[in-house]
Amino acid sequence: MFGIGVSLDSSGLQKRDGDNGMEGLYRLLPVPVQNLACTLYGFRERRVRLSRFFWDRYEWLLQTEGASTDEIRAYQDEQVALLIEHAYNNVPYYRRVMDERGLKPKDIVSVQDLRKLPVLLKEDVVGKRADFLSSATNQRQLVPSKTSGTTGTALVFFKSKEAVAFQWAVWWRHRSRFGFRPLTWHLNFTGRPVVPASQSSPPYWRWNLPMRQALISMQQLRPDRVVELAKFVDSHRFPYFTGYPSFIHMFAYLLEDRGIELHSHPQYVFLGAENTYDFQREAIERVLKTRVTDQYGFSEGAGNASKCEYGVYHEDWEFGVLECGDPTVMADGAVRGKIVATGFSNYAFPFIRYEVGDTAVWAPPGYQCPCGRQSRVILRIEGRTEDYVITPEDMRVMRFDYLFKDTESIREAQVVQREEGSIVIRVVKRPTYSRTVEDHIREKVRNWISPSLKVYFEYVDEIPRSRSGKFRAVVSELSGREAFSSD
Ligand SMILES: [Zn+2]
Secondary structure, three states: OOOHHHOOOOOOOOOOOOOOOHOOOHHHHHHHHHHHHHHHHHHHHHHHHHOHHHHHHHHHHHHHHHOHHHHHHHHHHHHHHHHHHHHHHHOHHHHHHHHHHOOOHOOOOOOOHHHHHHOOOHHHHHHOHHHHHOOOOOOHHHHEEEOOOOOOOEEEEEEEEHHHHHHHHHHHHHHHHHOOOOOOOEEEEOOOOOOOOOOOOOOOOOEEEOEEEEEEEEEOOOOOHHHHHHHHHHOOOOEEEEOOOOOOOHHHHHHHOOOOOOOOOOOOEEEOOOOOOHHHHHHHHHHHOOOEEEEEEOOOOEEEEEEEOOOOOEEEEOOOEEEEEEEEOOOHHHOOEEEEEEEEOOOOOOOOOEEEEEEEEEEOOOOOOOOOOOOEEEEEOOOOOOOOOOOOOHHHHHHHHHHHHOOEEEEEEEEEOOOOEEEEEEEEEEOOOOOOHHHHHHHHHHHHHOOEEEHHHHOOOOOOOOOOOOOOEEEEOOOOOOOOOOO
């Protein structure tokens, strides 16, 4: 779901399993050493993300922009056939579901044929690494990855280094549509806590030199720090920003609230990793005097769609196919349904017919985007209502998913604020859950969000959905306050 995954937030600080001790250590380091740590991580990430394979893919993706509908269909059908052959021969889960249905690889040789396979849910994958890991994979080529998604369920999986590079090539092609080549300096608003919340004087940013990034973490987007943040942005004249819509929106909100005008405006703001609401886009464009574009992706890397110059999502068809599950045809011929993704790049841990958890509206048949691209068009991606929590330091926090990223013993989690100064975390446990998880989460809140916010836990059998059936990761029950979203 909008790939909350660290790999999407391009902070250069993708965390590995078992890095918790490292995180504690990092927090205690002096600022110059934290910058060095960011840069060392950056070197590690750059080796994978901007490898030779990345440049091959990137150059190729610039050329395939002009492909015809027939070329796209032929390519995707071929990719499906190759992937299914591989999965049947090397991945236990797919071997099993195909055998159970009497299917052989020759029965699934096109996008259309994929429907013979069941939809794969996140729940089917959690805790079953051995079932999905390809036996043909070179273990040294694996990058451990995780996502918590909007429901708080942690999913640990693996990507091949080539799959990581391919995904970055897709994201960079999106930026190239707006005139930016890889390795242009920029400012990234990240969910990774690169600056500890306890730090009480500037600099409230860090540098990742190999990835050409300055980093501002969500935890620093506070009223008492926005003057310093604005000075920093003005003094560096970043050509573009990247990051989560909710973070950059927060920055715009704080600037406007304090009556601060930026003197240096990014030409573009690239958003990703979560749905962008109209009110967020409008505020960012108005306050930062910039233009916003975004792409739809998710950590599992089984597909992607990126906006063109006309603000329309095009499926990144070279990378994966996004099917429409449970389709409903609307009055204008557009089709609404669940996003069901099959990725072509990650043979190490394939996601085939993966239900991402988001809903989209596909353009009616025959729709032509003015940009001329023939790839499938998604008119909109429907997101969730986002509430926020207020900390005693007056920071607004919309995202907590990274608190749950380390544990697979949580099935779902929801953060509820009923009164100022505290939050309640509602948890649906798995059998492997233990009370030490509480301590771990409390410590993360203390270190990275607020030293004085009280955290209570509540254990429930299920977390109720909103009237429209959506899961809400954060619920504010404080009176007299509206959520940012009008959904
Ligand atoms: Zn277009």
